[in-house]
Amino acid sequence: MANSVLSSSFSLCTKILMRPQITRLFSASSAFRASVQVGDKLPSTVLFEHNPGEKVVTTELFGKGKHVIFGVPGAFTPGCSKTHLPGYVQEHGSLTKSKGIQSIACISVNDPFVMDAWGKAHDADGKIRMLADIEGEFTKAIGLIIDLTAVLGNHRSKRYAMVVEDGVVKSLHVEPDGTGLTCSLASNILEDL
Structure with missing residues (x-):
């Protein structure tokens, strides 16, 4: 026994x-995997909009239709505030009316209060969904996390932009150094469409 x-x-x-x-x-x-690839389905994670009580599930938000998602290292940082976010705000009409995009979302490893304030400061209300990836779950799941502890205090998102249709990545632009402002700009996404 x-x-x-x-x-x-x-x-x-x-x-x-x-x-x-x-x-x-x-x-x-x-x-x-190094990162999400064209043809991959987006993972199901929870993001936050406006405050911690307003949860958004990625597969529900991006599961049907055509969407643009762009990720930034941090709200209120110079490149993100002077170029990246303003470019998408400016091209909102071209992307939604001319190219059939249902929504444009900005995702950052920040808290939802900061993302909300940043969107308001750049007249993004009604144009860009400002989504907080509080603990970086979405960013980790798509393999685009970057250690920016020395400059921004923690791990953040690489700078990227993608077109997603029915939950599947159709085009993807990830900045080669993770933070630059070249391939992930709104003008490049317009060319993809």
Whole structure:
């Protein structure tokens, strides 16, 4: 009996201890991928709009229709405030009326109060959905997290822009250095469409 108990305990321990290793070694999870790719479905995560009580599920928001998502390292930072966000605010009409985009969303690893204030400061209300990725869950899930602790205090989003149709990435522009202002601008997304 002692041997059967020991054997059962060993089997249980083996399953508990060994299973995560096997799962990690053979899983096709985003942990092993550099970043989201064209043709990938967006992950289902929760973002926040305006305040912590207003949750937005990514697969519900971007699951149907054509959308533009752009990610920024931080609200109120110079490149994001002088160029990136204003470019999408300015091109809102061209993207939505001429190109059939249903929504444009800006995502940053910030809190929702900061994102809301930043959107208001740049007249984004009614044009750009200012979404907070509070703990970086969405950004990590798409593999676009960058360590900017030295400058912004924590891990943030690489700068990127993508077109998503029915929840699938159709085009993707990730800044080569993660923070520059070249390929992820609104003008490049307009060219894609």
